[in-house]
Amino acid sequence: MSFVFAKPQAGRFYIVAAILVAGLQTLILGYIIQSRASILASGTEVLLKTAPVDPRDFLRGDYVVLNYDISSVPVSTVTGGIPAEAGEQTLWVRLKRQQDGFWGIVESSFKELPAASDTVVLRSMPFYSYGPNNGETIRVEYGIERYYVPEGKGKPLEEARNEGVVSIAASVSSSGAAQIRSLVVDGKPAYEEPLY
Amino acid sequence: MYRGRLERDLSLWVEKGLLEEKTAETLLAEYDGRPASFSLGRVLMGLAAILLGAALLLLVASNWEYIPRLVRVGLMLALIWTVHIGAALLFMRGALATANGLLIIGALSFGGAISLIGQMYHLSGDEQTVMYLWFAVAAVSAILFRSAAVTVVAGFLSWASFAVYIENYDTRWFGFGPYAPLVMAAVVLGLVRFTGADRARHLAYLLVIGWLAWLYALTEEISVAITFAVLGMVAFLLTALPVRPISTLVRTAGAAPAFYSFLVAIMGLFLLHTEMDEGGRMVVVGLLTLAAAVVAIVLHGRDNGAVRYLAYGAFAAEMLYLASVTVGTILGTSSLFLFSGLVVAAVAWVVIRLERRFAAGPGSVEAGEERA
Numbered sequence: 120m121s122f123v124f125a126k127p128q129a130g131r132f133y134i135v136a137a138i139l140v141a142g143l144q145t146l147i148l149g150y151i152i153q154s155r156a157s158i159l160a161s162g163t164e165v166l167l168k169t170a171p172v173d174p175r176d177f178l179r180g181d182y183v184v185l186n187y188d189i190s191s192v193p194v195s196t197v198t199g200g201i202p203a204e205a206g207e208q209t210l211w212v213r214l215k216r217q218q219d220g221f222w223g224i225v226e227s228s229f230k231e232l233p234a235a236s237d238t239v240v241l242r243s244m245p246f247y248s249y250g251p252n253n254g255e256t257i258r259v260e261y262g263i264e265r266y267y268v269p270e271g272k273g274k275p276l277e278e279a280r281n282e283g284v285v286s287i288a289a290s291v292s293s294s295g296a297a298q299i300r301s302l303v304v305d306g307k308p309a310y311e312e313p314l315y
Numbered sequence: 316m317y318r319g320r321l322e323r324d325l326s327l328w329v330e331k332g333l334l335e336e337k338t339a340e341t342l343l344a345e346y347d348g349r350p351a352s353f354s355l356g357r358v359l360m361g362l363a364a365i366l367l368g369a370a371l372l373l374l375v376a377s378n379w380e381y382i383p384r385l386v387r388v389g390l391m392l393a394l395i396w397t398v399h400i401g402a403a404l405l406f407m408r409g410a411l412a413t414a415n416g417l418l419i420i421g422a423l424s425f426g427g428a429i430s431l432i433g434q435m436y437h438l439s440g441d442e443q444t445v446m447y448l449w450f451a452v453a454a455v456s457a458i459l460f461r462s463a464a465v466t467v468v469a470g471f472l473s474w475a476s477f478a479v480y481i482e483n484y485d486t487r488w489f490g491f492g493p494y495a496p497l498v499m500a501a502v503v504l505g506l507v508r509f510t511g512a513d514r515a516r517h518l519a520y521l522l523v524i525g526w527l528a529w530l531y532a533l534t535e536e537i538s539v540a541i542t543f544a545v546l547g548m549v550a551f552l553l554t555a556l557p558v559r560p561i562s563t564l565v566r567t568a569g570a571a572p573a574f575y576s577f578l579v580a581i582m583g584l585f586l587l588h589t590e591m592d593e594g595g596r597m598v599v600v601g602l603l604t605l606a607a608a609v610v611a612i613v614l615h616g617r618d619n620g621a622v623r624y625l626a627y628g629a630f631a632a633e634m635l636y637l638a639s640v641t642v643g644t645i646l647g648t649s650s651l652f653l654f655s656g657l658v659v660a661a662v663a664w665v666v667i668r669l670e671r672r673f674a675a676g677p678g679s680v681e682a683g684e685e686r687a
Contacts, residue, residue, distance in 0.1 A: 138400075298438075
């Protein structure tokens with residue numbers, strides 16, 4: 120590569136380098152923030168029930184681990200078969216609003232599901248599938264499994280979660296990505312999430 | 316390390332009257348003046364930068380709720396721009412140590428910024444992508460600023476990335492992840508050559524060694540261990556070949572290629588030992604290990620201290636192992652040692668004769684005195 124930057128030491132090149140590096144970092148950070156905000160702004164809102172499951176992330180302070188009813192996908196809902204080979208897979212999960220207001224699984228597939236009225240298709244994070252013979256449910260994550268709270272405020276929230284009174288309102292984009300819109304305790308929003 | 320040896324040798328030569336004291340001082344001064352040589356100030360500046368970077372990351376972790384999100388993002392971006400522009404200005408003024416310190420902070424603060432955003436917006440999952448991005452940004456910074464310090468940061472980030480993979484997927488083969496350490500090691504080696512960060516070379520080699528160990532844990536097949544032993548030995552023999560492109564590459568990389576290829580071979584032999592711990596197969600593996608150690612000493616023992624000690628270590632460990640397990644009977648072990656002793660003595664005899672011939676020959680001034 121030395122021929123590309125034959126003389127990087129030359130004076131103003133450093134300023135160009137600084138702008139390129141800082142600019143690249145800014146672009147990446149901006150992209151992360153914007154892609155989340157756009158999901159919140161234009162996605163479909165679903166209400167998800169959490170299930171009882173606290174680790175501490177070195178870099179990210181306190182957070183509550185969220186486990187949803189829809190995190191365990193019943194094998195009986197899978198259409199189109201389960202890949203025979205173990206390996207990296209993605210699961211598409213179709214949610215529908217139930218009578219109690221929460222959204223539940225009506226269908227799932229290892230291939231992309233088409234959009235249908237009154238339902239929302241959620242795409243799981245890539246996960247390791249052990250193939251067809253592995254229990255009655257498949258564990259998946261959707262990228263909304265952590266809720267960060269100010270240091271020291273995680274415990275009460277965890278207790279509330281374990282009592283089963285915490286639910287999450289999430290926004291789902293047309294491509295199936297989800298973001299947390301608000302955390303609801305006992306039916307009342309405890310933390311609202313602004314766009315930015 | 317090298318400076319200490321150099322100083323000792325120089326004073327010895329002055330004592331013997333081989334060298335003027337003035338020349339010795341000039342030589343030392345020349346060595347101290349080299350940009351790559353050890354400078355306490357530079358190292359302390361690097362450590363200070365790492366501490367400041369860590370302080371920053373922990374500040375992020377404390378999750379200051381009193382500052383609005385956008386202000387926090389703004390502060391983070393301001394920091395990123397300030398350290399990079401500051402580094403550029405310092406480079407132009409020639410204040411290399413401080414400039415590199417700022418670049419280290421810049422590379423670390425990018426990871427901090429991503430964590431901060433993940434925390435503020437409750438983004439979870441995909442730590443692996445974050446590690447790839449972080450490594451890539453550090454690599455770009457190292458190239459553009461031609462910074463050896465950031466190359467070291469990139470080297471450690473490549474480890475961190477592999478660690479995240481192992482934490483998430485353990486010994487499962489998942490997507491592109493398993494290939495990433497190899498790609499990153501290659502990138503780091505390229506950065507090492509481009510920025511002159513010679514010592515960071517070890518980070519790349521060690522990553523590959525760790526990756527190979529993981530590969531074995533993944534399969535636990537004898538064939539993998541045999542492949543390690545054979546390919547490691549072949550690569551090691553290649554580093555000793557006096558053929559043009561190889562010899563130039565090897566010479567400019569110092570002791571590392573020979574040492575690490577030999578280490579892979581030894582690793583393979585060690586794993587074979589754990590698989591074959593009795594009978595004739597064990598004796599064969601044991602003899603192969605002894606032979607590998609002797610070959611290593613013959614080929615690189617003279618110029619490459621690291622290879623020499625690894626070979627001594629492997630040889631001694633093998634002897635102790637064979638003595639402790641007993642081959643069949645005590646008499647069997649005894650004859651094995653007798654046989655190996657005779658072979659090693661024969662090799663020693665040949666080597667001594669060769670060394671004498673080299674020493675007596677006209678080209679006795681050896682050029683390959685490079686050491687790790």
